[in-house]
Each structure stands twice: as structure tokens, then as C-alpha cells.
Amino acid sequence: MLNLLRDHHQFQIDSQWLDVDLGEPGETIQLVINHFKVSMHSNANTGAHFYQYNVSLAHEDGHPADAKDIGRKVMDKVHETYHTEMASMSFAYDGEKSLFTIGSLPSKKLRFTVVLEDASSNRNIDNPDDGSDRKRSRRPYHSKTFNVEISFAAKFPMDSIVRASYGQPSKHLQDAAQVLDIILRQHAAKKGCLLVRQSFFDNLPKNFTPLGGGVLGCRGFNSSFRATQGGLFLNMDVSTTLVIQPDPVRDFLVSNQNVKDMYHIDWSKDAKNLRVKTLHSNAEWKISGLSERTCRNQTFLMKQRNEGPDGGEVRSVEVTVYDYFVKHRKISLQYSGDFPCINVGRSKRPVYIPLELCTLVSLQRYTKPLSTQQRSSLVEKSRQNPQERMRALKSNKYDANPMFRSSGISISTQFTQVEGRILPTPSLKSGNGQDLSPRNGRWNFNNKELAQPTKIDPWLIASFSSRCNMKTLVQDLIKCAKMKGISMGNPAEIFTENPQFMREPAPVRVDKMISTMMSQFRRLPQFILCILPQKKNCDIYGPWKRQCLSGCGVPTQCIAPSTPVVNDQYLTNVLLKINAKLGGLNSLLTMGYCPSLRLISTIPTLILGMDVSHGSPGRADAPSIAAVVSSRHWPSISQYRATVRTQSPKLEMIDSLFEPLLNSKDSGIIRGTLLDFYKTSAKRKPEQIIIFSSTLSWLLPCIFFFIDQFRDGVGESQFNQVLNIELEQIIEACKLLDEQWHPKFMVIIAQKNHHTRFFQNGSPSNVPPGTIVDNTICHPRNNDFYLCAHAGMIGTSRPTHYHVLLDELGFSADDLQQLVHSLCYVYQRSTTAVSLVAPVCYAHLAAAQVAQFIKFEDLPESSSGHAAAPVPQLPSFHEKVADTMFFC
Numbered sequence: 050m051l052n053l054l055r056d057h058h059q060f061q062i063d064s065q066w067l068d069v070d071l072g073e074p075g076e077t078i079q080l081v082i083n084h085f086k087v088s089m090h091s092n093a094n095t096g097a098h099f100y101q102y103n104v105s106l107a108h109e110d111g112h113p114a115d116a117k118d119i120g121r122k123v124m125d126k127v128h129e130t131y132h133t134e135m136a137s138m139s140f141a142y143d144g145e146k147s148l149f150t151i152g153s154l155p156s157k158k159l160r161f162t163v164v165l166e167d168a169s170s171n172r173n174i175d176n177p178d179d180g181s182d183r184k185r186s187r188r189p190y191h192s193k194t195f196n197v198e199i200s201f202a203a204k205f206p207m208d209s210i211v212r213a214s215y216g217q218p219s220k221h222l223q224d225a226a227q228v229l230d231i232i233l234r235q236h237a238a239k240k241g242c243l244l245v246r247q248s249f250f251d252n253l254p255k256n257f258t259p260l261g262g263g264v265l266g267c268r269g270f271n272s273s274f275r276a277t278q279g280g281l282f283l284n285m286d287v288s289t290t291l292v293i294q295p296d297p298v299r300d301f302l303v304s305n306q307n308v309k310d311m312y313h314i315d316w317s318k319d320a321k322n323l324r325v326k327t328l329h330s331n332a333e334w335k336i337s338g339l340s341e342r343t344c345r346n347q348t349f350l351m352k353q354r355n356e357g358p359d360g361g362e363v364r365s366v367e368v369t370v371y372d373y374f375v376k377h378r379k380i381s382l383q384y385s386g387d388f389p390c391i392n393v394g395r396s397k398r399p400v401y402i403p404l405e406l407c408t409l410v411s412l413q414r415y416t417k418p419l420s421t422q423q424r425s426s427l428v429e430k431s432r433q434n435p436q437e438r439m440r441a442l443k444s445n446k447y448d449a450n451p452m453f454r455s456s457g458i459s460i461s462t463q464f465t466q467v468e469g470r471i472l473p474t475p476s477l478k479s480g481n482g483q484d485l486s487p488r489n490g491r492w493n494f495n496n497k498e499l500a501q502p503t504k505i506d507p508w509l510i511a512s513f514s515s516r517c518n519m520k521t522l523v524q525d526l527i528k529c530a531k532m533k534g535i536s537m538g539n540p541a542e543i544f545t546e547n548p549q550f551m552r553e554p555a556p557v558r559v560d561k562m563i564s565t566m567m568s569q570f571r572r573l574p575q576f577i578l579c580i581l582p583q584k585k586n587c588d589i590y591g592p593w594k595r596q597c598l599s600g601c602g603v604p605t606q607c608i609a610p611s612t613p614v615v616n617d618q619y620l621t622n623v624l625l626k627i628n629a630k631l632g633g634l635n636s637l638l639t640m641g642y643c644p645s646l647r648l649i650s651t652i653p654t655l656i657l658g659m660d661v662s663h664g665s666p667g668r669a670d671a672p673s674i675a676a677v678v679s680s681r682h683w684p685s686i687s688q689y690r691a692t693v694r695t696q697s698p699k700l701e702m703i704d705s706l707f708e709p710l711l712n713s714k715d716s717g718i719i720r721g722t723l724l725d726f727y728k729t730s731a732k733r734k735p736e737q738i739i740i741f742s743s744t745l746s747w748l749l750p751c752i753f754f755f756i757d758q759f760r761d762g763v764g765e766s767q768f769n770q771v772l773n774i775e776l777e778q779i780i781e782a783c784k785l786l787d788e789q790w791h792p793k794f795m796v797i798i799a800q801k802n803h804h805t806r807f808f809q810n811g812s813p814s815n816v817p818p819g820t821i822v823d824n825t826i827c828h829p830r831n832n833d834f835y836l837c838a839h840a841g842m843i844g845t846s847r848p849t850h851y852h853v854l855l856d857e858l859g860f861s862a863d864d865l866q867q868l869v870h871s872l873c874y875v876y877q878r879s880t881t882a883v884s885l886v887a888p889v890c891y892a893h894l895a896a897a898q899v900a901q902f903i904k905f906e907d908l909p910e911s912s913s914g915h916a917a918a919p920v921p922q923l924p925s926f927h928e929k930v931a932d933t934m935f936f937c
Contacts, residue, residue, distance in 0.1 A: 052622075070148050071823050072834070072862045075470035079506070080816065081808045083442055084282035084826050086461040088214045089207070091432075094457065094845045099228050101202045102148045109194040119165065121238055123195050125149070126163040134159070139452050141231040144238065145812070148199060148885055149228045151456050157201040165193050184684035186901040198915035210458065211741040213281035218369060218829070226274040229458070233272055233283075236450045243412040247271050252412050258430045259294070260423045263304040264415050266431055267292045273805050279825040283460050286439050286804035289431045291415040297390065298325060298407045299384070304335040316389055322583070325391065325407040329380055334400075337760060341365065344371045344403050345386040351377075358490065370401045380406070421586040432844035436813045438806065439464070440486035441579065464808065467826060472867065475874040476639035484638055490818030490840035492636075492684050494621060496808070498534030501634040505530070505576055505627070507541040511562050512580040513589055518613045519543060526578075528619040535628060540569050540578070553589040563596050571928075576631060577605045584609035589638040591901030595924065599902070599933055602927030604630045620881065629937040633686055638871055644873060645864035650684040655726050655792075656872075658689070658888025659742040659775070662896035663699055672696060672903075672920045675703040675744075676896035678888050680723035681932075685874040689888060690932045691895035692718045695903075695920050701744055706778035719782035725932060736789070737858055739795045741872075741889050793857040797869075800850040800890050807837060807848060814839035818882055821847070821866060832856065838873035839884040849885050878937050895936040899923060 106114040106123055114123075128135070141149045152564070204220035210229075211218040219225075230247075235274050237249035250256065250269030258266040271288035274281060290829045293301060302314045316339055323336045340347040350365040351373060370390050374380045383402035394400030419427065420721075433441065448460050477485035480498030512519065523540060529536040550561050566577075577597060581587045590607060597605040610619070620880070625635050640646045649656075658678045664671025672695040682688050694705045708717040726735055776796060783790055805826065807816045816837050823834035832853040837846050851869055872886040883890050903921055926935075 053772045055260065055513065060765055070862045072470065072866045073474045074819070075491075075819070075868070078471055078820060079465035079810070080471045080820070080822065081439075081810050082467050082822070082826055083286055083806050083808070084277070084279075084284050084465040084803070085447075085463070086214075086279070086465060087210065087281040087283055088459050089211055089458055089462075090457040092122065093818045094125060094207075097206045097207045097456075098153075099225060100150045100152070100153050100204045100283070101224075102199045103149070103202045104142070104146050104148050105198040105200075107198075109196065111196075114195055115582060118125050119195075120144050121235075122165055123163060123197060126165060127161050127197055129702060130163055131161050132162070137914075140236050140474060140579055141228060141452060143234070144244070147202075147231075147520075148908055151207070152202070152479065153201075154199070159199045161197045161199075163195055165195065175904060188702070192343070197510050204295055204752075207456075207841060208669075213276050223279075226276070226644060229274050229283075229453075230272070232452045233447060234916070235446075236452070241412075242269070243267070243290070243292070243414070243566070245290050245345055247273050248290065250290055250292070250412065256544050257292075258427075260291075260419070260430075261304070261425045262307065262420065262423060262902075263296060263301040264419070264423060266290075266427050267412070268431070268441075271443075272447070273804070274493065277492050277826050278829050279465065282465065282826065284804055285445060285447065286806060287433060287438055288804075289421070289427070290778070291427075293323070293409055293413045293415045293770055295409045295411040295413070297405065298323070298409060301403055301409055304654065305595070308934075311388060313385070320367065320391070324410045324413055325393070326410050327393075327402055328406045328408060329374075329378065331543045332454070334396045336393060337395060338389040338392045338399075338406075339398070340370070340401050342389070342394060342402075344390050345369060346423055347371075347390050347401060349399075349401065351372075356772055369761045370403060374403055374406075382406075387672075388767060410435065417454050434813050435806075435808045436844050437847045439808055453696065464810075465826065467822055469816070469820050469822045471817050472821055472868070472870050474819060475736055476872045477640055477874060479635075486861065487817045487882065491879050493712060494533060494635075494880065496532075498532075499625075499633060499635045500637045501535035502536070503628055503631040504536040505631065506538055507572075507574050508537070508576040508578065509566060509570060509574045510540045510580065511566060511593075512542040512543065512545045512579045513562070514582040515545075515691060516582070516613060517610045517615075517637045521614055525615070526620055526623070529617055530624055533621070533624055533628075535624060535633075541574065542566070544569075556592040558590040559589060563601065567601075573601065573603060575604075576627065577603050579607045581607050581609040584611065594898060595902045597863045598926055599924040600927070603928035604930055604933060604935060606630065606899040625880070629934045632849075632933065634685075635873045635877050636689060636875075637685075638875060639671065645860065645868040646686075648858075648860065648864060649686065649737065649739075649868070652737055653683050653730060653733040653735045654728075654737040655683075655722070656680040656686055656888055657722065657738065657740045657742075658886065658890070658892040659703060659744050660701060660738065660892035660896055661701060661744045662893065662900060663697075665867055670698055672698055674896040674900045675705065675718075676717045676892040676899070677703065677706070677722065677728065678891040678895060678936075680888070681725055681729040682733075683726065683733065686872065687877065689891050689934060690722070691934075691936055692721055693758070693895050693899040693924055694718060694924060697920055698805075703744055703778075704774075706775060706783045708926075709781075713785070715782055715785050717778065717782055720786065723786060734790060736777070737795070737860070738792050739797070740776070740779070741799050741886050742798050743799050743885075743889050743893070744775065783860055794851070794855055795858045795860070796855040798850075799885055800852065800854040801847060801885060804846075804852050805848065805850065806834060806845055808845075809846055815846040819870060821870075822848075823866070828852070832862070832865070834862075836866070836869060836873075837884070838870055838882050840881065847884065852930075877934065891934070891936055898936055 050159060071476050108114050111791050121144050136155050138150050199322045205224045207811045209219040209221045209225040242249040242251050248269050248271040250267045256268045260266055269288050271286045275284050280421050300320055301309055302313060305319055306314060308314055320336050321338055322843050325336060347370045348367050351368045352363050353366045354363050371386050374651040375382055382403050383405060385405045388404050390401040390403055391407045392399045392401055450460050456591055474487050478487050480499060483497055485492045510581055512749040517726050525539050542832050544566050546562060550558050579593055581589055587869055608623055628635055660676050661673045674693060675696050676691055676693045678689040680686055680689055696704055706717050706719045707715060709715055739879060783792060807820060818838055818840045820837045821834055827833050834848050869886055873882045876883045876887040876890060902923055
């Protein structure tokens with residue numbers, strides 16, 4: 050149980066844990082889960098210990114070596130060369146600074162020296178092609194000497210695994226799980242797999258999918274060990290990463306930059322840090338840059354010995370890279386002469402290689418942003434239905450790990466069987482109190498009006514596209530609106546973009562359109578329908594939204610019909626969004642259908658959804674966007690407003706919830722949400738605040754180990770500190786408004802980024818919507834559950850993992866689960882249940898939409914050693930739209 054110590058504004062973990070109750074309502078369903086049981090053989094030495102050692106690598110001259118580049122090669126050589134000195138013991142090495150054994154090494158400190166041939170290293174690179182002498186240039190290998198020091202750090206008992214297999218707490222469970230993870234990853238590394246955080250990718254042709262632009266999708270596996278009610282499990286799932294197609298460098302640059310030939314390549318980007326293999330020497334190098342001149346003109350000093358009876362003296366001769374390879378190495382070059390050379394050395398000691406002698410190595414990660422077409426291709430080609438996913442997981446032979454076998458550790462090859470439940474479907478109402486009857490997570494408004502339809506007058510159309518039939522679109526939209534109860538006449542004006550502006554930058558095109566509209570239509574419309582020229586990644590979208598929401602204060606809906614005439618379903622979906630943005634409601638929960646809704650409808654309850662959106666991969670300098678949505682018009686839980694702020698790049702926590710000013714005011718996010726709730730809820734302050742946060746989801750893997758250790762005090766401070774960061778800010782915002790006001794809190798992490806999947810044995814279909822699991826694979830003591838609220842039509846459904854961090858409201862398991870399920874049915878943008886509670890979905894939408902306000906591509910690149918650039922601030926929302934559901 051979590052206790053809130055309000056006097057100190059700190060959240061602490063009570064040492065006495067109470068087992069949470071399990072839910073009961075719903076039809077039972079038999080499931081299999083991609084969790085695989087970890088156990089120890091009966092004859093295993095459970096009294097043995099894991100020993101942890103620190104590993105230090107250095108070059109022969111004493112300078113530290115970067116273990117990330119050559120650590121595994123060096124330690125493999127240590128094991129091969131000094132097997133006897135290490136008492137013939139196997140070890141698990143993490144690739145950097147830690148090594149683990151079962152039982153102790155002969156000494157607490159061991160020192161070894163090993164020699165690697167053809168080692169890739171950024172220090173003391175010997176130029177393979179500097180022509181110093183013939184004997185040296187023909188030498189096939191370049192030896193490197195490394196000094197290795199292994200020193201004792203800690204030990205912990207292996208019985209942690211045994212205790213965990215029975216669901217018992219253990220002080221050293223996290224340490225033991227870390228060792229198991231390292232053993233698994235080391236085995237994958239020895240097979241030549243690419244390791245990416247918790248995933249590994251094998252270099253098999255069947256795993257690769259071309260995405261265009263020299264990029265491949267690579268399928269592999271993600272693994273993590275989890276302590277649960279049912280014991281210790283290996284959670285194994287299919288994973289996908291991006292790798293570079295192992296083509297000649299020339300082909301990759303042409304394809305990746307989408308140019309027609311080499312003469313159009315932008316040589317200032319895309320090549321640095323790529324790993325290449327040279328065709329003439331079969332050596333592997335990392336590109337550090339390009340030559341300033343072309344291969345025909347780039348020179349270097351080649352050492353040459355004069356002829357004479359004693360061999361003559363050595364002198365330096367200036368020669369071009371091109372001539373050296375063609376005349377001295379007798380290598381024919383077809384196209385490299387007119388282009389820069391690849392530099393695989395250092396800036397002060399370059400090593401130049403002609404372009405056509407370099408080909409990209411395989412399993413090399415691609416970290417730049419994908420194009421829209423590449424993203425669509427990746428999503429389409431990486432989908433697997435449940436049966437395909439199960440077959441892929443069964444093909445992974447993780448149980449063949451020799452170190453597991455030798456230590457008596459066993460991992461089951463069978464999926465874990467779990468009993469789930471299908472929760473009762475929430476009850477919805479449409480207009481005139483008519484019942485909506487969701488089936489399979491879906492419903493429709495056929496012959497029904499919206500619950501609270503709006504009146505739209507006047508409204509305008511701004512068209513940046515000539516593809517759609519405008520007359521038919523207007524007629525069909527008005528007709529469909531009438532059927533849904535929306536009062537909508539003809540548009541006051543239709544503005545079509547002047548063709549002379551179509552080639553202008555997007556912000557200019559938007560400014561021209563807005564200026565034309567405001568000059569010809571002198572009063573603000575209630576709404577503007579914007580027709581975009583393309584649906585995906587349209588550069589007009591961001592500037593248009595910014596102008597309407599920040600500048601003009603007019604709600605707007607963007608559409609991009611793919612055909613001249615659109616169908617009724619398309620128009621209905623558009624009208625749902627328009628109605629919600631203008632203050633209407635499309636459907637309503639029947640508040641009396643379950644007890645949990647009565648718990649929040651009788652006590653003023655504020656519901657918050659929080660999300661942080663980060664910049665795209667490859668743009669570490671782009672600011673993160675934090676969004677908080679809050680419920681309004683209590684007792685309704687269907688209407689929300691959003692507040693959005695920028696914050697430092699990659700910052701997971703929201704740091705602007707409470708921002709005290711000198712005049713005892715507060716400019717933070719929460720103050721506005723509290724005042725809005727008070728204003729729209731008959732001047733009632735919320736007595737209960739329920740927080741759904743995806744910003745803490747990164748913490749969940751830690752929680753599965755830390756919680757088990759709280760009785761021993763291990764990890765407690767870290768957990769409390771994280772919980773305090775956001776929640777304490779909310780408490781302070783409440784206190785500043787009223788010192789005597791003490792609302793009760795519930796904090797729930799909503800996590801989608803995990804790898805647990807539900808399957809129905811033998812069925813190609815996804816689990817039914819409403820499927821919930823709160824046993825076996827859940828936390829041994831905490832209140833958490835997995836809920837698949839939506840109907841997964843494509844691929845394999847991903848349930849959302851809800852984990853209660855704090856509960857002062859005292860909801861039962863049934864009440865909480867039904868509340869969460871209900872919140873997946875109040876999403877106003879569609880006629881389907883969503884996979885994640887609507888407040889968090891809305892927060893994600895708000896952050897993503899407002900991110901378009903700033904063109905991050907124009908931000909200056911940050912570099913190490915320089916002060917971080919100030920975080921750009923978002924423009925303020927116009928007061929006419931600030932409290933609307935603009936994000937719908």
C-alpha cells in the first residue's frame with residue numbers, strides 16, 4: 050500500500066504489502082501468453098553464487114580502449130588463451146564493463162594480455178595503403194595488443210531464481226535476472242547477431258524486408274526476464290529494427306538520397322560513421338569522413354626506397370590516391386576518380402580508400418528518420434497475425450544456450466497458459482436517449498443522431514487540392530450531417546488556392562489563403578474545413594493548424610479525400626471529429642451500468658491523461674512535447690481539454706505541471722486544468738483525481754524487480770523519487786489554490802510499449818475486445834492488469850498494461866478494471882473502442898498535432914561540448930479554441 054505523507058509532500062512505500070484482489074465479472078477465456086517459465090533443475094547446485102567482476106580494457110600504451118567496439122572480441126580471446134588460468138570457467142560478459150561467473154575465479158584480480166588480428170580500433174590506425182614498403186603493404190593482418198584486468202565486485206546467491214520461480218520475494222532477483230539476460234545476449238552475440246538494447250537480430254536472408262532507400266527492415270526477437278505471480282518468466286517477442294542494405298557505398302548513397310546518379314549526391318551527409326569492408330583487403334573500417342578533393346586529385350606522401358646495393362635510402366613521394374591504387378596496387382578503378390575518397394582514418398592521419406572499393410557491412414543499424422513511404426512499407430510488411438507470430442517465436446532456440454544448461458537453469462519452450470476474462474461491454478447512448486449496442490468493440494450511427502449534435506453556422510472551405518468534386522462533397526456532407534442531427538447549411542464561401550502560389554513554401558501558401566479568406570469574409574467563421582492535397586505528411590498541415598488555432602482562433606478539420614467522391618462512412622467519421630471540436634458529444638456512457646462509474650459520478654472526479662512525445666529518430670536535439678488532457682463538465686467523462694508545452698529533448702517526465710512565480714501565482718499546466726474543472730463543473734473542486742500517465746511507462750521493468758525488494762530497502766529511494774516528480778507538482782498546484790484542499794489521488798501507468806501478447810491456441814484470430822488478464826503474468830503483489838479493449842483487425846493485438854502506483858480511492862479490482870474499460874469507449878473520434886484509455890490517446894494526439902507547429906527540421910544541430918540550445922516555446926492558443934477538443 051502506498052501512503053501519501055502530505056506534510057512532506059513525499060510518497061513512500063509502506064513495508065507491509067497487501068495482496069491485491071482479482072477481478073471477477075466476465076466470461077472466462079483460455080489464453081496462451083508469450084512468457085516462458087524459468088526454473089532450475091532438481092540436481093542443480095542451488096547453493097552456488099553468481100560472481101560479478103569489473104572488466105577494464107586498455108591499449109598497449111595504457112590508454113583505455115572502447116569496449117563497445119572490441120570488448121567481446123577481446124574477452125573471447127581471453128577465454129580462448131587463458132582458459133586454464135580462469136579454471137576452465139565459462140563467463141557471461143555484457144560487452145562493456147561487467148562479467149559474471151557461476152562460482153568464483155581463482156583470484157579476485159586477474160590481469161591478461163591478448164593480441165587481436167585485424168581489430169577495428171580508432172587508436173593508432175596503421176594505414177593499410179600508405180605505401181611505406183612492399184612487405185608491409187602485403188601484410189594481411191594488423192595486430193593490436195590489449196591489456197585486460199578482471200577484478201571482483203560482488204556476489205549473490207543463485208537461489209534467487211528458485212525463490213522467484215515460486216513467486217517469493219528475493220533481495221537479489223534483479224541481479225540474477227540481469228545475469229540471465231547477459232547470458233542470453235552473449236549467446237546471440239556469439240552467433241553474430243546484431244544487439245539493440247533488449248533485442249537481437251540474426252543475419253539470415255529470411256529476416257530482411259526491403260523498404261527502399263537502401264534500408265531494410267530486419268526481424269528479430271526481444272527478450273526480458275520478469276518476476277510475476279506465476280514465478281520467473283522469459284518474455285520473448287518478435288521485434289523489428291532498421292538496417293542498412295549491404296550494398297556498395299555508391300549504391301546506398303544514390304538510393305538513400307533518392308538521386309538519379311552519383312553526380313547528384315550530397316557528399317556532406319549520410320556517409321560518416323558507416324562501417325565498410327574494403328574489397329582489396331577484406332578489412333572492416335568505420336568511415337570518419339571524406340577527402341576534400343576527388344580521388345584523382347587527393348594526394349598523400351608515400352614512402353619509397355631508392356634502388357641501390359644496400360637497398361637505398363627511403364624518401365617520401367607525393368602521389369594521388371588514384372595513381373597509387375591503379376599503378377602501384379594494380380587495381381582497376383571504374384568510376385572513383387571523379388568523386389571523394391572514403392576516409393577511414395583520423396582527421397590528422399587520414400587513410401583514403403577509393404569509393405568503389407568500399408561496400409557496406411551487413412547488420413548495420415539505420416538511425417535516420419524514415420520517409421512516409423518507408424514507414425508505411427515497414428508497418429505493412431512487419432505485421433503478423435497471431436498464428437504467424439507464434440510460429441516465429443517457436444523457431445527461436447533460446448533453450449539451447451550452453452551456459453544455461455551447464456548451470457542447471459531451464460527455460461520452458463511452451464507458451465504459458467493463462468485464464469483470462471472477457472469484460473462486459475460498456476453501454477452507450479446516442480441522440481434522443483437511443484441505445485448504441487457495441488459488438489466486437491464497434492458500433493455505428495445508422496439511423497441514429499449524435500448524442501449532443503452542434504449547429505455549424507457560418508462555415509468556410511479552404512481547398513489546397515483540385516482532386517475532389519467540391520459540389521458533390523458539400524452536398525453529401527450536409528446531407529450526412531442532417532442525418533446525424535447536426536444543423537449545417539451551405540458554406541458561406543469556398544476558397545480555392547491560387548495556382549500561382551502552389552510552388553511556394555507551405556507557410557507562404559497558408560498565409561496567402563488566410564489573408565484571402567479574412568479579406569473577403571470579414572467576420573470569423575465558426576469552423577473551417579480544409580482540403581489538403583495529400584493525406585500523409587502534408588507540409589501544409591502544421592502551418593495551417595498553427596494559423597487557425599493560434600492566430601485566428603477558429604476550429605478546423607483537415608481532410609484529404611483519395612477519390613473525387615467519398616462514401617458515407619468517410620463523411621460520418623469527419624463529422625464525428627467536427628462535432629467534438631465544436632463542443633458536441635457523439636456518444637455517452639450509460640453512467641449507471643457499472644458501480645465504478647457511480648463512484649466517480651457521485652464524487653467530483655477529475656481525470657487526467659498525460660503523454661510526452663519525442664522527436665523523430667536521428668534528431669536528438671528536437672524538443673519533446675508534453676501534453677496533459679483533463680476532464681471537464683463533471684460528471685461527464687467524455688469531454689476534455691488539452692494543455693501542451695515543450696520541454697528538453699528526450700525528457701520522460703513532465704516538468705511544467707507546477708511553475709511557481711514570484712507573485713505567488715502558478716504558470717504550470719495543472720492550475721489551468723483545476724480552474725477549468727471548477728468553472729465547468731458547477732463550481733465544484735475535484736475531491737478525487739485519477740491520473741493516467743504514459744510518461745512513467747519506462748519505469749515498469751524496474752518496478753517488476755524493485756517492488757520485490759522494498760522490504761529490504763533496496764531500490765526504494767529510486768522508486769519514490771520518480772513518483773514524486775510529477776505527483777508532487779500536482780499536489781503543490783492544488784495547495785497554491787487552496788491550502789485546505791486535499792483531494793485524493795490514484796496514479797496509473799498506462800503502458801503500450803511492452804512485449805506481452807495474448808493468443809488463442811490454434812486460432813488465427815486476435816482475442817475478443819474486453820479480454821483482461823490480472824493473474825499469473827502480473828506482478829506478485831502490486832495491482833496491475835493487461836487489457837485488450839479493442840478489436841484487433843490486422844496483425845497481433847497488443848494489450849495495454851495498467852499498473853497502479855498509488856491508490857487513495859480504494860477502488861476494488863472490479864471497479865478499477867471496469868472504469869478503465871469504460872474509458873476506452875468514450876473516444877469521440879471514431880465508432881470503435883480504442884486500445885488505450887481515451888485521456889491518454891487524446892494527450893498523444895494533442896502532442897503530435899502541436900508538434901507540427903514547430904518545424905523541427907530547421908533547428909540547428911546540437912553537438913557535444915556545446916551548451917544545449919534553448920527549448921523553443923509553442924505559440925499560445927487563441928482563447929476561442931484553448932478549451933476545445935481541437936485534437937480530435
